Amino acid sequence: MVQKLKPAAPISPSLGKPLKRSFLDRSVHEVAPDLIGATLLVNGIGGLIVEVEAYHHTDPAAHSFRGPTPRNRVMFGPAGFTYVYRSYGIHWCLNFVCEEEGSASAVLIRALEPTHGIAAMRRRRGLHDERSLCSGPGKLTEALGITIAHSELPLDQPPFALHARTGKADIISGVRIGITKAADLPWRYGMQGSKFLSKPFAAI
DNA sequence: CTCTTGATCTTCT
DNA sequence: GAAGATCAAGAGC
Numbered sequence: 001m002v003q004k005l006k007p008a009a010p011i012s013p014s015l016g017k018p019l020k021r022s023f024l025d026r027s028v029h030e031v032a033p034d035l036i037g038a039t040l041l042v043n044g045i046g047g048l049i050v051e052v053e054a055y056h057h058t059d060p061a062a063h064s065f066r067g068p069t070p071r072n073r074v075m076f077g078p079a080g081f082t083y084v085y086r087s088y089g090i091h092w093c094l095n096f097v098c099e100e101e102g103s104a105s106a107v108l109i110r111a112l113e114p115t116h117g118i119a120a121m122r123r124r125r126g127l128h129d130e131r132s133l134c135s136g137p138g139k140l141t142e143a144l145g146i147t148i149a150h151s152e153l154p155l156d157q158p159p160f161a162l163h164a165r166t167g168k169a170d171i172i173s174g175v176r177i178g179i180t181k182a183a184d185l186p187w188r189y190g191m192q193g194s195k196f197l198s199k200p201f202a203a204i
Numbered sequence: 205c206t207c208t209t210g211a212t213c214t215t216c217t
Numbered sequence: 218g219a220a221g222a223t224c225a226a227g228a229g230c
Contacts, residue, residue, distance in 0.1 A: 053222070061222070063215095069213070082227050089213030095222090108222055111225055138223050198223095 016164030019079020023158040024093055028054045028098040028105035033173070033189045035096070035107060036166030042144040043158075045117030047134060048165075049109060050194040053093070053176045053187055057104035060181040066102035074152040075104040082160070085140070086152035092140030094146055096155060110137045110177070110188075113196040136198040174201040 007098035019038065032054040040046045044127060057075075063085065064075045074083045075097055082104050083095040095106035098162050112134035114121055121143035122134045134140035141147075155162050170192035177199060190197055 054225075065221080066216085085222085086209080086213055088221065090211060091223050093222065110222085136223070142206075176222070178221090 012201055014166060016166045019162040019164055021150070021154055023080070023109075024096055024155065025079035025100065026096045026098065028056050028107060029187070030098070031098045032187070036171050036189055037167070037169035039115065039145075039161075039163040039165075040112060041116055041147060041161040041163070042066065042070065042150070044161075045120050046144055047112040047115040047196075048191070049111075049193040050056045050113050050196050051106045051109075051111035051198055052063050052189050054189070055106050055108060055109060055187075057163075059185070059187075061176070061179045061185075061200075062105070064106070068104075072104070075106050076102055080095050080155050082153050082155060084146060084148055086148070087138055092141040092147055093137040094141050094150075108137060109133050109140065111190075111194075111196055111198045112140050112143075113191075113194060114143070131195055135196050139198075172201050 012200050027067055032052050035049050035052050038049050038179065039121045057064040059065060063072045065158065068076045071085055072083065074081055078101045079098050079116065083097055084092050087093045097110045098107060099103045114133050116131055124145060125133055135142050153160060172190050172192045173186045174188050176185055176188045189203055
């Protein structure tokens with residue numbers, strides 16, 4: 001009599017080496033494409049970063065363009081911290097502060113490919129297929145449980161963790177989404193072919 | 205599939 | 218008073 005084998009447990013997705021927050025202490029235009037394929041976790045829940053946008057303080061579309069305010073002050077501090085803001089009165093959006101202190105640039109995290117804690121993300125998001133869990137800046141903060149309480153925190157300390165991408169990444173760029181100022185600048189970056197983007201990139 | 209609209213907080217004019 | 222780094226639901230094709 002052959003014993004029926006128990007189905008194998010799902011293999012936990014492999015993670016690259018942990019990234020220190022100094023990884024973000026470079027030009028936002030270098031960091032943004034380098035983040036594609038990295039893994040972002042909040043309390044162990046998250047996934048691969050597949051879409052970001054770069055915002056530099058010389059860019060009229062950046063929140064830091066007109067100088068520090070109570071909302072954006074963390075952007076004027078050291079690199080490697082989170083900047084979370086309220087979008088359209090309803091959603092939260094997550095940024096990573098980049099560059100040396102005072103330069104006030106940040107990367108907006110726009111979409112993740114869910115890999116860790118998918119069941120928890122579904123609970124937070126309600127009835128949604130996997131492709132819709134984190135395919136937008138407001139969606140992924142809801143899925144990961146991010147609020148203003150997660151702003152101004154270091155990215156290399158709990159509850160946050162960042163892990164380097166393991167393989168190669170095929171990175172594409174295009175114009176940013178949903179802005180009217182400096183709308184022609186190609187500072188949106190994505191993982192080519194990903195099914196988890198907030199919107200497709202325009203054809204080459 | 206695309207287009208329109210409501211929800212509703214923070215900042216700026 | 219208006220605009221904004223958004224999302225989901227509903228109407229129309």
